[in-house]
Amino acid sequence: MSTRVFVTGMGIITSIGMNTDEHLDSLLRLHTGFGKIEFLPTVHKDTLPAFEIKITDSELCRLAGVPEGEGYSRTALLGIISVKEALGSAHISDVKEVRTGLISSTTVGGMREFEANYKDLIGNPEDGPFMQFAHVVDTGEHAERIADYFGIRDYVNTVSTACSSASNAIILGAELIKHGKLDRVICGGSDVLSRFTLNGFNSLMILDKGHMRPFDINRGGVNLGEGAAYLVLESEEMLHKHPKKIWAELTGYSNSNDAYHQTASSPDGDGALLSMQRALDMAGLKTSDVDYINCHGTATENNDLSEALAIQNLFGEHIPLFASTKPYTGHTLAAAGGVEAIFSLLSIDHDVAFPNLNFEEQMPEITIRPLRSLTKDIVITNILSNSFGFGGSNTSLLFSKAKQTV
Amino acid sequence: MSGKTSYYIQGMGNISPQRTFDNSEFLPEISEYHENVLTCVTPEFKNYINPVALRRMSRMFKIGLSAARICAQDAKLEMPDGIITASGYGCIGDTSRFLLEVIENGEKQLTPTLFMQSTYNSISGGIAMAMKCNNYNTTYVHRGFAFETALQDAMMQIYDDPSKRILLGGFDETNEGQFAICIRTGYHRKDFVNNLSLFQTEGRGTLQGEGAAFFTIGGEKTDNTYCRISGLQMVYAPKDKIEIINAIDQVLSEAGIAIKDVDIVINGIGGDTINDSLNNQVMNAVFADTQQVVFKHLSGDYCTASSFGLWLGAQILRFQTIPEIVMINHIYSGAPIRNILMLNHFRGKNYGIVLLSIPSDEQF
Amino acid sequence: MDELIYNLKVEIIKRLNLEGLTPEELDENAQLFGPDFGLDSIDALELIVMLDKNYKIKIEDPKEGRKVFQTVRTIAEYIQEHQAKQPA
Numbered sequence: 001m002s003t004r005v006f007v008t009g010m011g012i013i014t015s016i017g018m019n020t021d022e023h024l025d026s027l028l029r030l031h032t033g034f035g036k037i038e039f040l041p042t043v044h045k046d047t048l049p050a051f052e053i054k055i056t057d058s059e060l061c062r063l064a065g066v067p068e069g070e071g072y073s074r075t076a077l078l079g080i081i082s083v084k085e086a087l088g089s090a091h092i093s094d095v096k097e098v099r100t101g102l103i104s105s106t107t108v109g110g111m112r113e114f115e116a117n118y119k120d121l122i123g124n125p126e127d128g129p130f131m132q133f134a135h136v137v138d139t140g141e142h143a144e145r146i147a148d149y150f151g152i153r154d155y156v157n158t159v160s161t162a163c164s165s166a167s168n169a170i171i172l173g174a175e176l177i178k179h180g181k182l183d184r185v186i187c188g189g190s191d192v193l194s195r196f197t198l199n200g201f202n203s204l205m206i207l208d209k210g211h212m213r214p215f216d217i218n219r220g221g222v223n224l225g226e227g228a229a230y231l232v233l234e235s236e237e238m239l240h241k242h243p244k245k246i247w248a249e250l251t252g253y254s255n256s257n258d259a260y261h262q263t264a265s266s267p268d269g270d271g272a273l274l275s276m277q278r279a280l281d282m283a284g285l286k287t288s289d290v291d292y293i294n295c296h297g298t299a300t301e302n303n304d305l306s307e308a309l310a311i312q313n314l315f316g317e318h319i320p321l322f323a324s325t326k327p328y329t330g331h332t333l334a335a336a337g338g339v340e341a342i343f344s345l346l347s348i349d350h351d352v353a354f355p356n357l358n359f360e361e362q363m364p365e366i367t368i369r370p371l372r373s374l375t376k377d378i379v380i381t382n383i384l385s386n387s388f389g390f391g392g393s394n395t396s397l398l399f400s401k402a403k404q405t406v
Numbered sequence: 407m408s409g410k411t412s413y414y415i416q417g418m419g420n421i422s423p424q425r426t427f428d429n430s431e432f433l434p435e436i437s438e439y440h441e442n443v444l445t446c447v448t449p450e451f452k453n454y455i456n457p458v459a460l461r462r463m464s465r466m467f468k469i470g471l472s473a474a475r476i477c478a479q480d481a482k483l484e485m486p487d488g489i490i491t492a493s494g495y496g497c498i499g500d501t502s503r504f505l506l507e508v509i510e511n512g513e514k515q516l517t518p519t520l521f522m523q524s525t526y527n528s529i530s531g532g533i534a535m536a537m538k539c540n541n542y543n544t545t546y547v548h549r550g551f552a553f554e555t556a557l558q559d560a561m562m563q564i565y566d567d568p569s570k571r572i573l574l575g576g577f578d579e580t581n582e583g584q585f586a587i588c589i590r591t592g593y594h595r596k597d598f599v600n601n602l603s604l605f606q607t608e609g610r611g612t613l614q615g616e617g618a619a620f621f622t623i624g625g626e627k628t629d630n631t632y633c634r635i636s637g638l639q640m641v642y643a644p645k646d647k648i649e650i651i652n653a654i655d656q657v658l659s660e661a662g663i664a665i666k667d668v669d670i671v672i673n674g675i676g677g678d679t680i681n682d683s684l685n686n687q688v689m690n691a692v693f694a695d696t697q698q699v700v701f702k703h704l705s706g707d708y709c710t711a712s713s714f715g716l717w718l719g720a721q722i723l724r725f726q727t728i729p730e731i732v733m734i735n736h737i738y739s740g741a742p743i744r745n746i747l748m749l750n751h752f753r754g755k756n757y758g759i760v761l762l763s764i765p766s767d768e769q770f
Numbered sequence: 771m772d773e774l775i776y777n778l779k780v781e782i783i784k785r786l787n788l789e790g791l792t793p794e795e796l797d798e799n800a801q802l803f804g805p806d807f808g809l810d811s812i813d814a815l816e817l818i819v820m821l822d823k824n825y826k827i828k829i830e831d832p833k834e835g836r837k838v839f840q841t842v843r844t845i846a847e848y849i850q851e852h853q854a855k856q857p858a
């Protein structure tokens with residue numbers, strides 16, 4: 001397939017900003033969203049830190065422009081807010097003018113509201129306000145809220161492959177454009193803090209009680225975050241007809257599976273290496289063409305060793321700058337692939353490389369170290385962004401600086 | 407999709423509330439249910455999954471993995487070029503159990519296995535591990551489109567490389583909690599109805615069903631090929647029957663066949679009088695003179711039930727016979743069955759159209 | 771100690787769903803995470819939960835868990851040592 005796919009818009013909301021500009025500002029100021037959990041009613045409030053968006057559901061309803069009491073989950077609200085920005089940034093005022101699709105992703109959908117209302121939903125013989133959340137737990141529900149809000153009807157889909165979800169949504173979006181099914185696709189993901197997820201990760205004993213430290217010898221696991229992030233992908237043909245700002249070209253991507261364990265990565269990094277290699281092969285690029293890798297970097301003992309070994313083995317003599325930006329936002333789960341894609345695009349657009357915060361001491365098993373300082377005025381042409389999820393799901397996206405006319 | 411690329415069903419594995427896991431038979435016996443929940447008739451899991459791995463698996467996981475194995479064996483598929491799964495609620499059993507632990511144990515002493523297996527792509531990951539497959543692997547979870555979007559992705563993979571063979575499957579399981587909630591909101595039938603009388607009894611709501619149906623889709627004909635997949639379309643939230651009819655017209659015209667060439671239409675109604683309305687309007691408007699079959703009285707209704715429908719269509723084409731139990735009219739003349747169109751819907755919002763064929767100049 | 775070891779075997783078989791294995795067949799000196807039983811890191815986490823639930827002993831660090839869970843006997847010894855330290 002020769003059709004090229006470009007990013008023409010983006011929208012994001014996490015604990016470090018309400019939109020793309022605020023995120024750039026936070027990234028440049030090294031401002032993170034790390035802190036205590038305040039809104040989620042959990043027994044772990046005082047012991048497990050997280051990257052919570054300090055906005056109530058009520059206020060999110062107002063920002064999204066939807067009424068309260070009509071069953072909009074926090075996941076759907078973050079999705080609506082960030083898709084709104086994405087459409088605006090791509091100058092799309094009428095979604096119906098060409099074939100437009102939405103591919104969202106999430107790990108648990110509206111579980112936060114479902115778990116809060118579960119006892120009533122199952123056991124309360126009288127109906128009540130809790131009924132508005134009767135069907136939020138299915139992962140496709142939030143996507144239909146977003147699609148219906150914007151009037152998107154040509155194609156609606158939801159991906160759920162754990163931490164690689166949004167990246168897979170982006171890959172599918174690109175494929176649908178290349179196969180001539182759609183002219184443009186809004187793709188990304190949304191996830192919020194829930195007791196289900198917080199306790200799930202805690203039961204796997206991979207949460208750090210302090211601020212996460214990817215690739216560090218003393219790393220103690222991940223911190224959870226919440227957020228939503230979406231890209232607008234458009235075909236080359238669309239850009240000929242309607243020229244607009246191009247953030248980058250999606251020149252390569254890969255989806256492969258570790259086939260090793262449900263929650264652990266292959267310790268020698270083979271799965272991660274294959275993922276990055278295949279993305280490069282698709283783009284026709286050499287390892288020396290990569291300027292920066294936005295790592296999955298969850299600061300678990302297993303992932304970071306596996307990913308670092310993969311980078312070391314694949315890039316050999318020419319190790320690019322690499323970093324995990326998760327210490328800024330926490331691990332936003334399904335949204336992470338979208339969040340980190342947007343950070344990659346900001347890097348390319350602003351000639352800046354974002355650092356791996358909290359790194360102090362190298363792991364003994366490897367010889368390479370992540371980028372420790374914010375680096376400005378550096379030309380970034382090609383960025384690899386990795387997202388590796390439970391179930392062995394490994395994805396890598398390759399974004400390349402593009403000329404403004406195609 | 408270009409008319410030149412062909413898409414074949416090269417193998418199947420279906421575990422459902424009917425005896426369907428043996429491909430050499432076609433609905434040899436029909437299960438009648440005494441509640442509004444239909445649960446799977448399962449094979450011996452030990453035949454498909456190694457005992458060490460089996461111990462940790464939930465019921466849905468065992469069903470999903472076994473169906474995938476049956477399919478791979480049927481297709482003589484040793485290494486898939488891709489594994490794509492689809493589900494509306496994933497392994498909801500484990501999700502519910504973990505959620506209950508969180509609530510009842512005060513967020514302490516929780517079982518990690520339940521959380522791990524509750525992720526939607528745990529089964530596609532499990533299949534990859536069992537087959538040592540490092541290739542493309544993803545999971546689609548959009549309600550009544552989950553299976554169709556997965557099938558479309560498989561077809562795109564094959565368009566790019568017709569030698570590829572993709573293992574594709576839809577799965578969902580029954581769940582007490584969801585059933586209770588769906589009774590409250592009218593999605594499932596409150597009053598008992600015998601599944602075999604479902605379509606003779608008007609009412610709000612469908613029966614809750616479950617199943618795992620896997621297919622090996624490839625671009626090349628093999629010894630075991632069932633039929634071609636000749637068309638696929640999805641329609642989201644149609645305003646009227648015209649939108650659906652237009653989509654059907656598009657599918658048929660791209661396949662080069664006319665309405666009169668459709669030998670059988672699989673009507674994916676679920677027994678909910680209101681939500682079934684558009685499907686039935688389309689049937690009356692376009693397929694009044696076509697043999698119609700239904701299936702959700704056998705499978706129950708669930709997000710990925712269209713995977714059961716696809717299995718049904720492929721089996722009809724293979725066996726060249728229509729089981730009486732699925733017929734809703736009696737127009738079939740006995741002539742060779744060549745083209746089957748499925749129109750499925752989920753809760754009146756997600757409509758999927760799939761066309762299956764055995765062209766007259768081909769032997770399968 | 772013998773009773774503790776027997777109970778542990780029953781609990782481990784149940785918790786890890788080791789179907790077809792009887793307490794008599796589970797050798798208390800056999801390496802649990804060796805080739806005989808096919809246990810992995812998730813099973814280790816399950817055993818941590820079991821220790822907490824059944825014996826009120828918390829293991830905070832999975833690395834410590836690996837040392838404790840070598841054999842049924844080492845688990846039993848760890849329990850005895852830590853239960854002796856707990857207030858009556």
